[in-house]
Amino acid sequence: MKKLQLKIPVLLPQVPNEKDTCVQRLINDLEAEEGLERVHIADEKEDSVPLLCFHYDPDVISIDRIQSLAERTGAKITEKYGHLLIEVDGIRHTRHARTIEKSLLNIEGVLEASANAGGIIRLEYDKRKTNIETINVRLEKENVQVKKSSSGHENGFKCSDKTSDVLNKEEQSSQHPHHKDKDGQYLNEVDSHGAGEEHSHSHGGVFGKNIELMFAIICGVLLGIGFGLSFVAVPQWISLACYIGAYFFGGFYTAKEAVETVAKGGFEIDFLMLVAAIGAAILGEWAEGALLLFLFSLGHALEHYAMNKARKSIAALAELAPKTALLKKNGKTEEVGIEKLNIGDIIVVKPNTKISADGVVVDGQSSVNQASITGESVPVDKVPVEDIEKEYSEVDDIKDENRVFAGTINGNNTLEIKVIKAAKDSTLSRLVQLVNEAQTQKSPTQLLTDRFEKYFVPSVLILVGILLFAFLVIDEPFSASFYRAMAVLVAASPCALAISTPSAVLSGVARAARGGVLIKGGRPLEDLGELTALAFDKTGTLTEGKPKLTQVVALGDISDNELLKIAVAVESLSDHPLAKAVVRDGKERLEGEEIPDASNLEAVLGKGIKATLGNDKIYVGNLDLYEGLDKSTPSDKIATKVRGLEGGGNTTMLIRKNKEYIGIIALMDTPREAAKKTLSELKEIGIKRMIMLTGDNQKVADAVAEEIGLTDAWGSLLPEEKVEVIKKLKEKESKVAMVGDGVNDAPAMANSTVGIAMGAAGSDVALETADIALMADKLETLPFAIGLSRQSKSIIKQNLWVSLGIVALLIPATIFGFANIGVAVVIHEGSTLLVVFNALRLLAYKK
Structure with missing residues (x-):
């Protein structure tokens, strides 16, 4: 398992030194989180500030997540480390994403890099050793184009004054045009495009984004012509010319990628396929080699198309917010860009139009369709706040009938809304950023398959090497041994295995977001599907x-x-x-x-x-x-x-x-009206134990539990006692989730397998700290989230069985001559597409 260690100065308000109990409480909270193996005070000091030393697994937890957890306890991690989320064009498939990851990790100062086939890259880096310009230059070398870049959260990882000075000097000396982002860091001008906006091409060229697909089709046409002409009385060189043309168009991107990977000292499937195709040509089997390249390039192009389908489902979220708003000033209204809106501004929202900003209603009554944010199918009635002069930007408990969100749709009456969040900080913007980040978080199954591939690919190469010399042992020419070895090379390539889990995670996270549920990555998505027990906070959750x-x-x-x-x-x-x-x-x-x-x-x-x-x-x-x-x-x-x-x-x-x-x-x-029905549904889908944790006396707890159908009710609990209860439950049950508001229940959530926050659309803290956030304050969303997770887990298992099963059947079939290269590549590419389109079924999951 990959482990990193870093030391971060930590500031706690009104804490005299590192021996204070608040520091110990922070350490306990952090160590409860999965992925953080050990947290302790380091020996050395820096500027008289205690140094916290983290031993963590970057595949499981990010520095940004550590920051959120620390802030929840009142700590502020000082500004040494940057967190960057980049949306790019040009990542063709999962294996290409891994190549980019490795390249970025080679930059000095980059602590963690994660890229996915959906075109999202997450980076964590030491601001003293590297900067965004260096990262952008490396991405350009990898032939991917940056569409949008955001440097983490508003409340976290801002540049210290010292870092800003360094960046300012670098900016002045640079030959490239830049503009600064909110953290004092600079982004290329290309970054100014909105999320989800079509901008550059995957590969460039006359066919734009579809050039790889076009090349594959041209390859197929030339292969078909060449094969057809071989049955007609024309010179043989004409057919050969068609096959050579097919090799060029089918192998162009395969060769390009293979050369790039080998130049960096790596071996990927593209290189193996290219070797197999060249081997077929050497043996004079031009048609089979061209077929291999045609199906391989077509498979890649279709895989890219399918993954884009899931990606666009997420990108569509970003397009929900209108680009302009009707600003009311001095009795007049004028249309302005949403980025020009300030907190406290009054905007006018006409009937049946989208709301431009997060705010509170100050005039007018209407119903608002909030499905895009909370997943609620029924519009919610909105009325003005009692005190229209009050400053609501810092108020946490705004009533649902007063609050509105950017991207939601107004009903039949005009509303006047006081803006309480800037466009970049709106609930929709945060949701889009967190969903994009969730795509890059690898699930336990994906980490397992990645480890499996590390050993599997070298084993295949050794097997192929042995098969090349089979002619020395059995009576056959070298050409036959060589052909068999190439067929095994194709059969054993783990393409389907590589894409099986990421495609399901991407589709699952996208579908959840559409249903008003934020699932922060593959780990909580898989864990949620394996839950056997749910612990609920009482007040505001079940009641x-x-x-x-x-x-x-x-x-x-x-x-x-x-x-x-x-x-x-x-x-x-x-x-x-x-x-x-x-x-x-x-x-x-x-x-x-x-x-x-x-x-x-x-x-x-x-x-x-x-x-x-x-x-x-x-x-x-x-x-x-x-x-x-x-x-x-x-x-x-x-x-x-x-x-x-x-x-x-x-x-x-x-x-x-x-x-x-x-x-x-x-x-x-x-109790909530939906509580009894929801708990009944949870029981039906296999949740064995449902426990209520409350500070109320045991009699009250028992009365509520009996009314709504809980299996257990534990009363008279202090917040720290809830943590102990969760720990005990984890010993008895394999996986336990804690459901609460994400604020008061945060320590218990941190100690559970999965922390689930309700009503997260109205709470920035809940949105940040929970593993899974139900955007609406509705308990009935919970069965949908768990059902979707179970379906995702099921599809991941199906994909693994298909991908591993095909490889297990094809390898012996090609070794013993039951399948040739043509058959091997058809089944190989077929299985890859099968697992991708199987994963896309999650996008159509019904509540």
């Missing part, structure tokens, strides 16, 4: 997250409505969330009846309140409030009734008027 008035119990002669009026009058003086719930739901029940005015509010911390209503003294609170108040304590009958309601999961308020106890009000954080 609505806001208390509702459930029961009004009058004691004595007073009516329910009279009791409710007294409760609403007193509670309207308080800002407590429970008081607000009583006022909101109480007024709704009273349907416009007049509420008396209370005064002289006095709060008793954690117990309740007292106030004056007319000439009466009113007390509202729990049983503890009345224990030491005076001699008029509640009767055993009343106390039993209160405890009975609490046992059913309610929070109770006992109300007293002067010396008389007049009634009980009960509130409960009610």
